[in-house]
Amino acid sequence: MADCLPFRSTGFFTDLISDYIEEKKDLKPFYNRFPSIDNFEAQIEEKSKSYNQDNRKGLIEVLTNQYKLLSTSQETQQHIDLLLEHTTYTVTTGHQLNLFTGPLYFLYKIVSTINLAKQLKENYPDANFVPIYWMASEDHDFDEINFFNFKQNKLEWEKDTEGAVGHLSTSGLEKLSKTIEKEFGKSDNAEYLKGLFKVAYLEHETLASATQFLANELFGEYGLVVLDADDARLKTMFSKHIKNDLQYHTAFRQTKKQADKLSDLGYNVQVNPREINLFYMYEGIRERIVKQDDRYLVIDSEVSFSEQEILDLVDEYPERFSPNVVMRPLYQEVILPNLAYIGGGGELAYWLELKSLYEAESVTFPILMLRNSVLLYSDKTAKKLRKLDTEIKDLFLSTDALEAKQTKRNSSIDIDFESQKKVLEKQFADLYELAEKTEQSFYGAVAAQEKKQKNGLDHLEKRLLKAQKRKLKDENERVLELQRYLFPNQSLQERTFNFSEIYVDYGEKLIPKLIEELDPFQFEFLCLELTIYNTKS
Template identity: 40%
Template sequence: MDCNSTNLSFEQTGYFSKIIIDYLNQSPAIKPFYTHPVSLEGMAAAIQARQQAQPDRNLLVKELQEQYKGIETSALVQQNIQQLLQPNTFTITTAHQPAIFTGHLYFIYKIAHVIKLADRLKKEFPDKHFVPVFWMGSEDADLDELGHVYLSSDKLVWETNQTGAVGRMNTKGLDKLIHRIEGELSVQPFGKELIQLLRDCYLQSPDIQTATFKLINALFAEYGLIVIMPDNANLKKAMEPVFREDLLQQTPAGVVEKTIEQLSKQYKAQAHPRPINLFYLKDNIRELIELKGDKYEVRNTTLSFTKDEILAELANNPERFSPNVILRGLYQETVLPNIAFIGGGGETAYWLELKDLFNHYKVPFPMLVVRNSFLIIEKKWQEKIRKLDLQTKDLFQPEQDVLTMLVSRQKNGELKLKNELEAAMRVYDLLKDKAANIDRSLLQHVEALQARTIKPLQELEKKMLRAEKKKYETEQRQIQTIRKALFPKNGLQERVDNFMPWYALWGREFIHIVYEHSLTLEQEFTILEEG
């Protein structure tokens, strides 16, 4: 399958926040909040910083080997796990919660991005090794967000009464959704292969995190991607000093609040710390820990601990402590020899709040790379766009603006009163000169006359355009249809649609195409057109 790609700046799309646009443009206002610019020079500096602060590589490799037991994976994955023992091996990481069937398309895009960047860095720094890593946020308890997918604009919801960490939930009930997906996608060239993949991963797994692990491994093992499940007692042991300080002194909250205070002078804060930034995680519970008087209470439960009891619990059962958004990144960077984190706009925005926290704990702050974004356009939509004499990039604008552009182009400027307005302005400039020569106080009167003339002309121009647009009902419907298909829910395709229809259509080639067209450090939006 051939595809052609063109790139836009993130700013041109109109779908990214001011903080992200300023970050991408390396605006002076944002520079205090990150360490390494997104460049090869920045990468070299990130590598150097990480060489000085090595994680416990033996622990990491031991836990990964344990996790991969009984999982059929590629020789490249096994080799990459072993490679992590070497001090000149570094990781490029992305993270996401275990949304069912991967959730949205960008789940796939961010993984392809880490793989492509790791591959490029092997060429740029041949004396070092780079391993792509997916860090699974399986402790997230937001089932509303993680328990649904969209298929042909239908929202498919996993009906389950389970609570707690989504990654720990069993997969009962997903067979119904797979049956529904089969009804729609099995007729496609690779539909049956996709359904078998879903059945193998989800219906043969004890829980969601294992199912997600198997699915990512099936899709990306050939590229050497390592998946890590951080819901792990031994890995969390490495965070015990930080978790302890969070419980006793509430230090992280104080550090991050100061950063947010500075950042908030220009931007809206993405995430806010709590006094204690840990959840208690046990069985079907994942609830915040709160200090009430001298007791540590687990919100929405009857559980409570004295200071000595909670410290004993942390020492004996570290897996029962789950970091929130403020501490999650620190956990990741403590465990991994990481140099770059690839995340979406929202993720990058909250990481920009964390640099001082990393400095406080003497953990190297990774380079922050905004993940790749794609808009995939099938041939049938390309043809419709061309027939309207539009370009794909035009469609990033609101529907009415697209129609205005179309009408203006077709009428070749006939609806613009540019010449007439300029002629009127010239008349009033002459009148101003004459009036000023007689009495300067007359200028104000001429300017008032000018405003009374120009404004109705501008209104007339708008009315002419509105009247003409009414003749374009067919074109407007076509624009609506195209935008609805390419920008579902009036947002980016990747934030609504799922990978399954594309896999059913193109098979594994879909993953190869996304990898092939993935950028590394360019930081641009990619339009991918079926060739």
């Protein structure tokens, strides 16, 4: 069973994203083409003309090298080989190197990307489409990625770190692996997950290689290509744009202009660009580059360069220049023959600040696709909801609103005073008719009395609701308990759960089920019921 809700009605998406999905006129200047299947025809034509086809050879060389130590599926290898052809395009999603994939939406991002590539092939059979997972291996926010949740327990990797997370050694994860042995249980599905964690993190030297292995294991059969763009050959293709940022602050000027326009429209700005949107990455550090007077300084270090020195360094060691959140999307679109980016609401919010930067840099702006969002619930939960006469969409309400709705539904007393209010309005209609025949002061007195009595009815209605809540507390608690489980800390399940929590019960059918059910062009929130088969060893 599956139900869909408009993103806006869930209460978990910003006006900016809801307005984008609803194609509000004010937002059209901030994107290239709306994500419809028909619009990809023009996107393909534009990208074919703007993309530097010479980049394909270097891209394949990098991917071939990175896949040397992986068991590459036939589908993935075919996709890598196809990248050499001028009629092959990519669709891309990106994500941090979260421990054991991190939040559940990691799966939804990649499934959305795989399914988009499949639908494009069906509609444009003369071209080829490769789903790409771009690993954010150059990020340095270790505290954001060093844990995952399993049944409300935070399983954390404790480690002192600095620099790009992709370079981090996986040493020290043996301790966490032992914790997982206890937490996951002993079912067949749990044993598979424990083995997957061990191979990924105890048999691979860096977090980047562990993450690439894990994504390949989960999605290789669907032809997913995992790319670590932390590579000198790829940075060489981007060097012109690195120099533009250093010398002319192109990204700052263009992005700030767009951000100011979004702000004027009443939207919150997701990222604020800096004059230089690059980090210096060398010997374990990743620190911002700033310009003071005529020198380029690396923050929190004694490293500095003249303009000519830093430009020469870009030519000699491009891998030392790491793009930030503003420049990374441009880097992606320069090195890939990319048509679309699939991301969450927060990601699309900052992408909508970038279009004029692409125009200034003569790079095609991709179609922006909002990834699928899903609430997964078991058939057992579905039975409980039916028994409680509650719909899954009700659980998206606030706790107070859900409790009030459930109380009104289960109460033997009619808590809605709407009929009494209509009687009151009829009585006062007669009084207003009378007041029309006398002086204005009496008319005002009638209006004041009507307001007072309506407020009194509202107060009584609230008192009655409160009393019935107490009386039906045990019945309501069963619904609220389901809501607390599926919306931990009043947040979306996909932002808190790790896939392992679902996989322990649902097993190897999980990803095929998501592949079957998720439609990248269905811009609604999906509530998906799963039939659980918990196999024991």
